[in-house]
Amino acid sequence: MNRRTLLRLGAGTLATLPLAGCKTFDFLSTPDDPARGVLMSANRLTEEVQSLLQGRDALARTYTEADIRQPMRPNGSTHPQAADYIALRKGGFAEYRLTLGGAVSTPLSLSLADLRQMPQQTQITRHDCVEGWSCIAKWQGVRLSHLLDQAGVKPSARYAVFHCFDALTTGLSGPQYYYESIDLRSARHPQTILAWSMNGAPLPVANGAPLRLRVERQLGYKMAKYVKSITLVPDLAGIRGGKGGYWEDRGYEWYAGV
Amino acid sequence: MIRRHGPWTRITHWLWAVCLFFLLLSGLQIFDAHPALYLGQQSGMAQGFDNAVLRIGTEGGQGAAPLRGVTQVFGHDLDTTGVLGLSGPKDARQPRAFPGWATIPSGQDLATGRVVHFFFAWALVGTLAVWAVASGLNGHLRRDILPGRRDLRGLGADIRAHLGGPLPHGRRYSPLQKLAYFIVLAGLFPLMILTGLTMSPGMDAAWPWLLDLFGGRQTARSLHFLGMALIVAFFVVHIVMVLAAGPLNEMRSILTGRYRIRSQPDATEEE
Secondary structure (H helix, E strand, C coil), X not given: CCHHHHHHHHHHHHHHHHHHCHHHHHHHHCCCCHHHHHHHCXXXXXXXXXXXXXXXXXXXXXXXXXXXXXXXXXXXXXXXXXHHHHHHHHCCCCCCCEEEEECECCCEEECHHHHHHXXXXXXXXXXXXXXXXXXXXXXXXXXXXXXXXXXXXXXXXXXEEEEEEEEEEEECCXXXXXXXXXXHHHHCCCCCEEEEEECCXXXXXXHCCCCEEECCCCCHHHCCCCEEEEEEECXXXXXXXXXXXXXXXXXXXXXXXX | CEECCCHHHHHHHHHHHHHHHHHHHHHHHHHHHCCEEECCCCCCCECCECCEEEEEEEECCCCCCCCEEEEEECCEEEXXXXXXXXXCCHHHCEEECCCHHXXXXXXXXXXXXXXXXXXXHHHHHXXXXXXXXXXXXXXXXXXXXXXXXXXXXXXXXXXXXXXXXXXXXXXXXXXXXXXXXXXXHHHHHHHHHHHHHHCCHHXXXXXXXXXXXXCCHHHHHHHHHHHHHHHHHHHHHHHHHHHHHCHHXXXXXXXXCEECCCCCCCCCCCC
């Protein structure tokens, strides 16, 4: 066999490889596939290593007013259809109450006016979407740790769960409302705020009015919009799909620092 | 017949092959979720703010204009119907940046793409660490990878030799070969790992210098894509060279370590 024949043979083999196609690995999309479980375990490693490298309070990069060069791009829900939300929106959110409960000593119920009277924090940060894009905007609101201190978090609590007004899909059991969860380390991070203002104006409906979460060291899907209530819980297993969030129940990683 | 590759070189070679295969195809899957690349900290997506350097999408579809796949590079539109932007069978074209045959999974599934990508990213980092330690200890790094003064002197002759036809099967890596592996292992792999980390908001908090090193998260994302393209180019050249040098001999050497060389050992052997 001469070199020319070999070349031709080799090239032929190589050319057919891609045609065999990547449908071969489509089974990895199946939620309960054991191989997917193995691959997904890398997310725990990422979380552990990043939390080690970060320390507790390492801050996300903050930017200047000059870096705000476009309106904040809305993503996910932009116009919630739930009846209770529509009623609140029509009333200018005057009747809105954020409730904070679960494993706390004093459950809270706070109006927007209450939140505006609390110590405020403003930050210009970069929003990183899981899709790959980034957008810089200014956020103002109350540190979540301030609310946690007021409510008194019980030792059993490990996660803060955010329940929202918006539903991206409707299932057999009705609208699938958005929810998210973060651990107390993220909840108490100095840049984790509940924002009612964006770029110097009240939060627009498309961006999560009246109140949204900012968790600046993680991706956008952790930052629940249209927050209705916050519950402190010892674990996530019993809640909805059990994975800790709307997108997590649909295959995304719980730790979204990457 | 000589012993060409040590066991660690052979093991890590195949680990890399597996890692890069999955990283490439899952990476293209992730890219498809937002098929545009930008320069700077953020993505210009509003009127009057466009910092995109690459966009893959579709155009037309209304009235008489047929739908076509368009790849925009630095503002220049290229029709890439069939491959980029719009692909699939002629009668059932799908709007998709990279086509299904180039992504894992084949359909649009960002969540699974990410799960696959991050697992093999860790595997690549682990392989690189094992390779670096083993190659430092067994001399592979010094002997075959780090280009020395003699390699740089012999570069011109080696380029001419590569252009000129059949290559001698020496005991040693040729200067171009060393340089290629050196650029990939010491340049492209670290670039891919660091630009990958810069896309992570968690890492940007831990290592803020990443953002300054690459000039922003979106620039890092574009460089990550460019690095991917260069690694694919390396792979193509690598395969062509294996075929040109005799695939059986090359394959035996990377599987068993045994390699047949022509006539006497390299005349220029020094050590």
